[in-house]
Amino acid sequence: MPLINLVIILIVVGVLLWLVNAYIPMDRKIKSILNIVVVIAVVIWLLQAFGVLGALDGIRVGRLG
Template identity: 80%
Template sequence: MPLMNLIITLIVVGVLLWLVNTYIPMDRKIKSILNAVIVIAVILWLLSAFGILGNMAGIRVGG
């Protein structure tokens, strides 16, 4: 994955997270859980993109 795509994706995710935190009213606890989930997902995606984590295609969530 080219570095420019990585940077653009991180900027888009950051802006979307900021918009959700700023303009969608929700409880502070829910907002912090949402932020944590998104940050963990982005970190896992970055680790996978740089080849540190390996291929995540075999990971299944749920059933």
């Protein structure tokens, strides 16, 4: 993935998160949880995009079969 695409996606995610924080009335705790979830998701996505974190397709949660 080209670097310019990563930068554009990060800008779009940041602007959307700012819009949600600025204009959608929510409890402060809910906003902070939303911010944490988005930041963690973006960090994991970036680690996968740069190849630091291997593909998560093989990870299974729970019992097999």
